[in-house]
Amino acid sequence: MSIQTSKIKLSAVEKHFTSARGERQVAVSPLDLEIQSGEFVCLVGPSGCGKTTLINLMAGFEQPSAGSVTIDGRPVSGPDPDHIMIFQDYGLYPWRTVLGNVLFGLQAKGIPAGEARDRALATLELVGLRHAIDKHPHELSGGMKQRVAIARALAVEPSVLFMDEPFAALDAFTRYHLQDELLRLWQETRPTVVFVTHDLDEAIALGQRIVLMAPNPGRIQRVLEVSLPHPRERTRDDFAFFRRELFTEFHLVHQMALQEAEYSI
Amino acid sequence: MQHNSSARSGNNTNTEPAPVRWLLVATAMLFLTLFLFVPLAAVFSEAFSKGWETYLAALREPDTWSAIKLTVLVAAISVPLNLVFGLVASWAIAKFAFPGKSLLLTLIDLPFSVSPVISGLIYVLLFGLQGWLGPWLQDHDLKIVFAAPGIILATIFVTFPFVARELIPLMESQGREEEEAALTLGASGLQTFFLVTLPNVKWGVLYGVILCNARAMGEFGAVSVVSGHIRGMTNTVPLQVEILYNEYNYAAAFAVASLLALLALVTLVVKSWVEFRMKRQEIQS
Ligand SMILES: Nc1ncnc2c1ncn2[C@@H]1O[C@H](COP(=O)(O)OP(=O)(O)O)[C@@H](O)[C@H]1O
Ligand SMILES: [Mg+2]
Numbered sequence: 001m002s003i004q005t006s007k008i009k010l011s012a013v014e015k016h017f018t019s020a021r022g023e024r025q026v027a028v029s030p031l032d033l034e035i036q037s038g039e040f041v042c043l044v045g046p047s048g049c050g051k052t053t054l055i056n057l058m059a060g061f062e063q064p065s066a067g068s069v070t071i072d073g074r075p076v077s078g079p080d081p082d083h084i085m086i087f088q089d090y091g092l093y094p095w096r097t098v099l100g101n102v103l104f105g106l107q108a109k110g111i112p113a114g115e116a117r118d119r120a121l122a123t124l125e126l127v128g129l130r131h132a133i134d135k136h137p138h139e140l141s142g143g144m145k146q147r148v149a150i151a152r153a154l155a156v157e158p159s160v161l162f163m164d165e166p167f168a169a170l171d172a173f174t175r176y177h178l179q180d181e182l183l184r185l186w187q188e189t190r191p192t193v194v195f196v197t198h199d200l201d202e203a204i205a206l207g208q209r210i211v212l213m214a215p216n217p218g219r220i221q222r223v224l225e226v227s228l229p230h231p232r233e234r235t236r237d238d239f240a241f242f243r244r245e246l247f248t249e250f251h252l253v254h255q256m257a258l259q260e261a262e263y264s265i
Numbered sequence: 266m267q268h269n270s271s272a273r274s275g276n277n278t279n280t281e282p283a284p285v286r287w288l289l290v291a292t293a294m295l296f297l298t299l300f301l302f303v304p305l306a307a308v309f310s311e312a313f314s315k316g317w318e319t320y321l322a323a324l325r326e327p328d329t330w331s332a333i334k335l336t337v338l339v340a341a342i343s344v345p346l347n348l349v350f351g352l353v354a355s356w357a358i359a360k361f362a363f364p365g366k367s368l369l370l371t372l373i374d375l376p377f378s379v380s381p382v383i384s385g386l387i388y389v390l391l392f393g394l395q396g397w398l399g400p401w402l403q404d405h406d407l408k409i410v411f412a413a414p415g416i417i418l419a420t421i422f423v424t425f426p427f428v429a430r431e432l433i434p435l436m437e438s439q440g441r442e443e444e445e446a447a448l449t450l451g452a453s454g455l456q457t458f459f460l461v462t463l464p465n466v467k468w469g470v471l472y473g474v475i476l477c478n479a480r481a482m483g484e485f486g487a488v489s490v491v492s493g494h495i496r497g498m499t500n501t502v503p504l505q506v507e508i509l510y511n512e513y514n515y516a517a518a519f520a521v522a523s524l525l526a527l528l529a530l531v532t533l534v535v536k537s538w539v540e541f542r543m544k545r546q547e548i549q550s
Contacts, residue, residue, distance in 0.1 A: 061445065081451025091446030094546070095464050104460070105450035138548075149446075156450060 007037040007160065007192045008058055012067035015053050015218075026217035027053040030067060033211065033220065037159075040186055040193045042207030044200060044250075046257060050218025051196045052164055058194060059085045059162045071160065081105060083160035084153040088168050090145045092137040098124065098148050099133040105156040123155040126185065143174035147181070154185065160192045167202070179205055183230050200250060204242050205232050212246065214253045216260050221253050308526045311519035323520035328497045332505035333524070335413065339488075339501060340481040343421040347477050348470070351428025356462065358429075359436035373429050376422055385419050385490025392418075411493030416501065419487040424480045428473035435469040436462065468543040472536065479532040483525055 015028040028050045035041050043051045056062040057069050060078045069076045071083060079085070084105075092101050099120055106116035124130050127147040137145055146166055153161060167175045179202060186193055197203055203210045207226055214221040226242050233239060313320055323329065354373065358366060376384060390396050392409040402409060409415045443465065447457040463470070485503040492499045500508065502521060509518035 059449065061449075079445070079448040079451075081449070083449075085445070085449040087442045087446065089440065089442050091440070091442035093443060093461065093464070104447070104452075108447070108450055108452035108456050108460070152446075152450065 006034045007039070007071065008033075008035040008194070009070045009073075010034075010054075010058070010067070011070075013054075013057060013064045013069060014066040015050070015057060015062065016065045028057070028064075029217035029219045031218075031220050035192060035194065038190045038192055040195065040206060040208045042203035042210045043194065043196045043213060044198060044203045044210060044246075045213030045221070046215055046250075046254060047198060049213040049215035049253075051198075051213060053218065054213075055085070055162050055164050055194060055196050059083055061085070081109065081156050082158050083162060084156060084158040085162040085164065086146075086149050086153055086166050088165045090137070090149045092145055092148055092152075094137050097134050097136055098129060098140070101137070101148055102152045102155050105152060109156065120151075120155050123151045126154065126188070127151045127181065141174070142170050143178055146170065146178060150182070150185065154189060154191075157189075158191060160194065162194050164196045165198065166195075168197070168199070175202070180231060182206070187230065200246050201234065201243065204239060204246060205234060210246065212249055212253065215257050222249050224249075305526055305530075308519055308522050311515060312523040314519075315516045319516055320520045320523075323517035324524075326517065328500065329505055329509075329517070329521055331497045332500045332502050332521075335416070335500065336482050336502040338413065339417050339420050340478055342417050343424060343481050344474060344478050346421055347425045347428050348474055350425055351432055351473060351477075352463075352470070354429045355432035355436050356458065358433055359439075370433075373426050376424070376426055381423055381484065381486030382490055384422050385487035387422070388415055388419050388491050410491050411495065411499060413499065415491035416488050416499065419491045420481050420484055423484050423487045424477045427477035427480065428470065431469050431473035431476075432466055435466045439465050468539050468546060472539045472543070475532055475535050475539070479528060482528055 010031060010033040012030045012032060013028060014026070014030050017025045017027055019025055031054075043054060045051055053062065057064055058071070058076065060076045060080060060083070063077075076083075093104065096104065099117075102120040102124055103116055106119060111119070121130070121133070124133055127150055129144065129147055129151060132140065132144065137148070140148065149166075167178050170178065182193075183206065195203075195206060204226060210224040210226060212221045212224065213219065224242070224246060228238055228242070324333070354369065357363070358370060389410050391398055392402060392415060393399050394403065394410075396410070409418070439462070443461050444457055447461045452460060482501075483503060484501075485507075488501055489504060489507075492501065492504055494500060494504060494508070496508070502525060506518050506522045506525070509515075509521060
């Protein structure tokens with residue numbers, strides 16, 4: 001792990017939006033961030049601090065107002081099947097079966113039918129949905145839907161997975177289960193993962209590094225290295241140590257945000 | 266959400282006393298019977314009043330037969346064109362911001378707000394002998410008004426809102442995530458349209474096409490103005506009905522009219538089926 005290459009690089013990245021009333025809003029103020037190849041990074045922060053904007057910039061759904069975003073040294077100019085985004089609402093196609101959904105990216109790539117089918121089935125096996133390939137999304141639970149979305153992404157063999165609060169709509173039990181599943185998949189296939197969440201425990205359970213963000217304007221408050229091996233036992237003392245660390249910092253961020261809100265009223 | 270609120274308002278009406286409810290239902294039924302079922306039944310009974318033989322003979326009569334063929338031709342050209350136009354226009358309007366967007370929306374509604382007679386007259390004004398392009402067309406030996414091209418143009422104009430109007434709200438309500446997922450998985454813009462956008466609105470497309478077709482085959486006003494009523498040449502089915510009726514040839518008039526009534530019935534059945542499928546898709550997603 002000594003010669004790590006930088007996979008994703010943000011340099012002085014800024015993003016503004018202009019509201020309907022013509023006011024300029026700074027969603028992301030100039031920030032720098034480097035993510036190593038194969039790394040699992042979590043972005044956390046209160047809502048409105050620019051997490052979605054930042055991940056959209058990396059995934060190519062948005063262009064920076066200033067600064068540059070590069071992946072593998074090349075500027076990101078748009079969505080690319082080598083870096084796939086997974087959404088909170090799954091984005092599955094209700095008229096396609098589970099298998100059909102996983103086949104989608106392979107068909108878009110023009111991979112021959114037989115090979116595409118084999119790859120889709122192998123990925124569905126990986127996420128434990130081999131038995132459900134002929135079901136339609138409306139027949140699945142939320143957790144299963146998200147596993148289909150993950151399988152659909154992994155089938156294309158991306159080198160980066162972007163995930164924007166992917167488990168936020170799931171109940172706690174399913175969420176823990178999928179966190180463990182995701183870690184297992186990450187260890188087996190080793191993509192670079194950028195994972196947005198507002199759940200601090202989720203961030204500590206998953207991330208090798210946690211990027212804590214603060215709002216108004218969106219910026220990086222602190223980067224925390226979580227030096228625990230995976231899988232992490234949520235009840236252990238060292239887990240609690242990082243938890244305390246992050247919660248203290250988060251509390252500060254929250255306090256600042258509240259004070260700023262009071263001033264602006 | 267909408268379902269919930271409509272269910273709630275439905276419960277509110279249940280608090281009305283039973284006699285009031287029955288009275289309301291009975292009034293609605295009576296109205297439908299008087300203005301829909303009786304005339305429809307009358308058309309079919311008149312059409313068959315002189316038996317099957319006369320009925321079939323009336324349809325086989327050369328002028329009528331050529332009117333049927335012209336109507337099918339007009340629909341076969343104008344419906345696909347409006348389908349393409351509707352898909353393109355609704356996609357552009359729902360997915361992009363561009364200057365002139367609200368103008369385009371207003372223009373799409375124009376045929377609904379303009380009398381069909383005016384719609385026909387526009388084409389006479391443009392392409393007629395005394396019209397703007399008339400002399401040029403005559404020089405090049407092209408005939409548009411009082412010929413099939415004029416009828417097709419007028420029909421396209423009258424029917425172009427149907428598909429577009431049906432699809433715009435559908436495409437606007439479609440989640441961005443499905444399309445973004447397609448883009449992130451490597452689909453091109455065109456692939457996204459055919460693999461994601463289109464399957465999502467397919468029942469809406471069918472719905473719009475059915476209504477568009479019904480109107481294209483049944484249009485009277487605009488077509489009447491541009492047709493010139495040349496027997497066996499530029500008469501469509503609705504125009505043929507009028508001619509036969511004016512000649513007191515009731516059995517034949519009703520026989521031909523029964524085709525249009527049948528078209529209306531088929532349209533209604535397919536429409537209800539499509540509505541049922543659309544509702545089901547809505548529940549599933
Ligand atoms: N398309 C947009 N237009 C205008 N403002 C936006 C847009 N997207 C995000 N914002 C603003 O940028 C800020 C950051 O939003 P977002 O990245 O969604 O935060 P988060 O995902 O952390 O909740 C918010 O104040 C939000 O209102
Ligand atoms: Mg967000």
